[in-house]
Amino acid sequence: MSTFSGSIEGCELREIPVESFGYQELRRLRFAELRKPLGLEWTKAEGEADRLDRHFGLYLEGLPVGTVVVAAIGSGLAKLRQIAVSKAEQGRGLGRCLMDAVESLLAGEGVTQVELHARLEVAGFYDSLGYRRQGELFEEIGIPHVKMVKSLKRGGSA
Ligand SMILES: CC(C)(COP(=O)(O)OP(=O)(O)OC[C@H]1O[C@@H](n2cnc3c(N)ncnc32)[C@H](O)[C@@H]1OP(=O)(O)O)[C@@H](O)C(=O)NCCC(=O)NCCS
Numbered sequence: 041m042s043t044f045s046g047s048i049e050g051c052e053l054r055e056i057p058v059e060s061f062g063y064q065e066l067r068r069l070r071f072a073e074l075r076k077p078l079g080l081e082w083t084k085a086e087g088e089a090d091r092l093d094r095h096f097g098l099y100l101e102g103l104p105v106g107t108v109v110v111a112a113i114g115s116g117l118a119k120l121r122q123i124a125v126s127k128a129e130q131g132r133g134l135g136r137c138l139m140d141a142v143e144s145l146l147a148g149e150g151v152t153q154v155e156l157h158a159r160l161e162v163a164g165f166y167d168s169l170g171y172r173r174q175g176e177l178f179e180e181i182g183i184p185h186v187k188m189v190k191s192l193k194r195g196g197s198a
Contacts, residue, residue: 053141056095066097066107073124098138105129106138116152139169147192160184
């Protein structure tokens with residue numbers, strides 16, 4: 041398990057092996073924040089994608105408070121998905137801490153650009169982190185999304 045200290049004291053990003061206990065914990069967090077509010081269940085395709093991708097948790101004083109899943113989609117290019125912070129912990133900078141930490145980690149591995157499909161209602165969160173909106177709006181899991189991209193610099197996000 042690799043760890044990365046976040047910008048908030050006591051906060052740490054950890055990479056979690058798929059199908060481990062930690063993965064099940066993060067999956068519950070993802071379900072509570074990203075699926076349940078929309079009345080959705082996991083699909084078989086989502087389970088299969090999970091086995092291929094990398095799973096990261098943001099831990100505050102050892103407890104999971106945030107999640108992001110990373111897919112390598114090309115040379116120097118990664119896609120971020122399943123970004124969420126526990127409801128009780130939102131609005132205190134942990135989302136920014138989660139994104140800063142995963143971007144720094146990926147930049148250190150040679151990733152130069154990250155992209156994600158943002159729910160339109162939270163696109164402002166990614167705007168504030170320096171992401172750029174790209175292309176037309178589209179629908180995913182029944183709600184409007186916009187593709188967003190960000191260039192990373194080696195050793196830190198741009
Ligand atoms: C979106 C989410 C990850 C943000 O995490 P958070 O911990 O609440 O965000 P932070 O407190 O770190 O906020 C960082 C910045 O983004 C801004 N921000 C946060 N949520 C925002 C929103 N919904 N719309 C616009 N701006 C937002 C904050 O005001 C803050 O700006 P500032 O640094 O200029 O003050 C979190 O609210 C969440 O999990 N939401 C539910 C699941 C979800 O929608 N995930 C995204 C799917 S694409």
